[in-house]
Amino acid sequence: MEKQKTLAWHETLEIHELTAFKSVGLMKLKQGIKHITDHRLRSIYQRKINVLESGLRELLELYPATPKPGDSSEYRVDQAFNAGDLLAFSKAEVRNTAIALTETATPYLREMLTRHLNDAIKGHGEIFRYMYDHGLYPSYHLRELLQNDVQLAQKALSM
Structure with missing residues (x-):
C-alpha cells in the first residue's frame, strides 16, 4: 500500500489529538502500575501499556x-475537496466539543461549551447544505454517494 506524501489537515489534527491523548494515558498507566499488587490487574495494565x-x-x-x-496546494485541488475537508473538520468539532461538554462541572464552562456546540452544529449544517446543494454530497442517494467515494479514492490513489 502506497502512503500519501502529505496527510490532510483534518487527519493531522486527529493524529495530534490521539497522540496527546495516548501519551497522557500511557504516562498515567506507567505511574499507576507501580502501585498495583493484584497480578491480574497488573497484567491488564501491562498489556494496555504495550x-x-x-x-x-x-x-x-x-x-x-x-x-x-506550502503543502496545501499539492493536494487541495478543487472546491469539492475543500468543502469535504471543512465538513470533516465540522464533524470533528461537534464530536470534540460534545465530549468536552460531558466532562464539565463548572456552570459557566458548561454554558460556554453549549454555545460552542450549538455553533459547531450550525456550522456543520451550513457546510453540509452547501455540499448537498452543489451535488458534492448526495447523502440520500447511496449509489451516487458510493460512486463518489470510489472516484475520490481513485483520485487519491493516483496522486
Missing part, C-alpha cells in the same frame, strides 16, 4: 507526512 506504546510508535511514524506551510 498497546499504547505500539500505537504511539505508529502515530509518530506519520508525523513526517503532516502538512507544512
